[in-house]
Amino acid sequence: GAGVSQTPSNKVTEKGKYVELRCDPISGHTALYWYRQSLGQGPEFLIYFQGTGAADDSGLPNDRFFAVRPEGSVSTLKIQRTERGDSAVYLCASSSYIHNEQFFGPGTRLTVL
Amino acid sequence: DAKTTQPNSMESNEEEPVHLPCNHSTISGTDYIHWYRQLPSQGPEYVIHGLTSNVNNRMASLAIAEDRKSSTLILHRATLRDAAVYYCILPEGGSEKLVFGKGTKLTVNP
Numbered sequence: 253g254a255g256v257s258q259t260p261s262n263k264v265t266e267k268g269k270y271v272e273l274r275c276d277p278i279s280g281h282t283a284l285y286w287y288r289q290s291l292g293q294g295p296e297f298l299i300y301f302q303g304t305g306a307a308d309d310s311g312l313p314n315d316r317f318f319a320v321r322p323e324g325s326v327s328t329l330k331i332q333r334t335e336r337g338d339s340a341v342y343l344c345a346s347s348s349y350i351h352n353e354q355f356f357g358p359g360t361r362l363t364v365l
Numbered sequence: 366d367a368k369t370t371q372p373n374s375m376e377s378n379e380e381e382p383v384h385l386p387c388n389h390s391t392i393s394g395t396d397y398i399h400w401y402r403q404l405p406s407q408g409p410e411y412v413i414h415g416l417t418s419n420v421n422n423r424m425a426s427l428a429i430a431e432d433r434k435s436s437t438l439i440l441h442r443a444t445l446r447d448a449a450v451y452y453c454i455l456p457e458g459g460s461e462k463l464v465f466g467k468g469t470k471l472t473v474n475p
Contacts, residue, residue, distance in 0.1 A: 256408075283461060285461070285462065285463075287463075287465075292467075293467065294450075294452060294465030294466055294467055294468055295409060295463070295465045296465070297462040297463065297464060300461050300462055302461075307461070308461065308462060310462075311462065343408050343409070345408070345409075347461075353399075353411035353414070354401075354409075354411065354463065355411070356407075356408030356409045356410065357408055358407060358408055359408050
C-alpha cells in the first residue's frame, strides 16, 4: 500500500514569501504529525492532529506557522513571511491509533534564500 | 518527556551483532520505550517499542533492564543497510509527540 507522501519534495523560496507544504497520510490513519529537521539534528515536533482538530500545537515556533487538516486526511503546513532560519526538512507522519508506530514521509526540503 | 542518553556514534562490522544502548534513568512507570531509525536522506522509520518485557520483531530485539532505567536495541546481524541514526524515545503517557534527541549514528563496515 501507499505510504505517507509529501509534496513538493523540494521547495526554494525567497525570504518573506509564503509557502505551503502538503502531506498525504496513509489511508485510514486518524493521527497526523508534522516535524521539522535541521541539518545534524533529530526531528523536532511541530503539531499533531487527531482527525480534523489540532490536538497539540505546542511545537509551532511562532504565529507564522499554521497547519490545517480540514477533512481529516490531507494536511497542509503553511508558513508566512518565511525567514532563512525556516530552512529545514519538514517531515510528516501518520499513525492509526494512540501509541502505535508513526509512519514518516520522505519530507519536504525547504530552502529560504 | 523523560530524557534519554545515547552514544553519539558506534561502529560495527557486517554480519556481526550490534548492541545500541540507551539510558533513561528518569523513566516513569507508564513510559513506553520506542526506537526509530533514520537512513540517509529518508524520514525516520519505526523499529520497535516495549514497556517492561523484552520484545522481538523481524527487525530487531529490545532488551529492557529490570529497573527500566536503560534499554538496548539489538541488531542480530548488521548489514550495510542498517547504517543509520538510531533514536531512543520515551513519549510521555498521553502525549503523542515524539521528542528526538541526536541519536546514535551507526556505521557498518563491510
